[in-house]
Amino acid sequence: MVQEALIRMQMLGVLEHRDVALRAVSAACKLVSRRPQRIDLSEFRTQVVSAVGEAFNNIVLHGYAGRDDGVIELDIETAPGRIKVELRDYGESFDLDAIPVPDLELLPESGLGIFIIKAFMHIRYRPGSPNVLILTKSVVPDRSAGASPNPSEDDSASATPNPSEGDS
């Protein structure tokens, strides 16, 4: 049976520390399955790492813009078939709902970070001190791949993007 896990880290909000955070997130993605070696979690991991990377960038480049003494607190929680990543920072807040959806037809060169996050994970944001960004994603069972009728018994699964999924 897959154990629930909590990985808690604290680091400076600087780009040089991003890779440390992303490596932890990438490794944690394997914990969502009892048999990670038997299933293909690569797409799930790709999407989670991409989203968290963009979130980290936003904190460093916008929340702490120019500062090198800001702190990012990172909690990674895993449960069977699910990951939750919480980032807390003490920099400038932003209005998630006010960020426009980029027009991809125009080949934008910026303003893509939140779009990538929303496409790959479910996002919640609470401005304040700290600002709290919660990203969640579930591994969706793929019946066509021969998964057991009972996903709790056999966690063979594939990851699929689901921008609208909840974090229940």
Added chain:
Amino acid sequence: MTFSISINEAGVIRLSIEGELDAMTVSDLRLEIEKMLMRPIGRVEVDLAQLRMLDSSGVGALVSLYKQVRARGGEVVVVGLRDQPLAIFRLLRLDRVMVGAELKAPAGGTTAPKHPG
């Protein structure tokens, strides 16, 4: 991130990028692209076969390159995309305009949501 630029006998510029093209490394690439654009430009091939990680900052640099080369009458073709960088290209629908035919997503096959969130 490391990168190299070479020009073959036909004048095709090949830009190979390895490792991670992200917010931390992109400024180095932008400087080199500026230098590259000071010479006559025809076809530019961007080899991303050894690129492991691409974020929105890196995408911005590649799109900027694409636009500037096109504005000079040239063309940009991205080759070797795979894994995470390929997922980002498909999400942002850059495979429509920048990648070789072998990687173009089938019609309607993109994973990009029309209105995320």
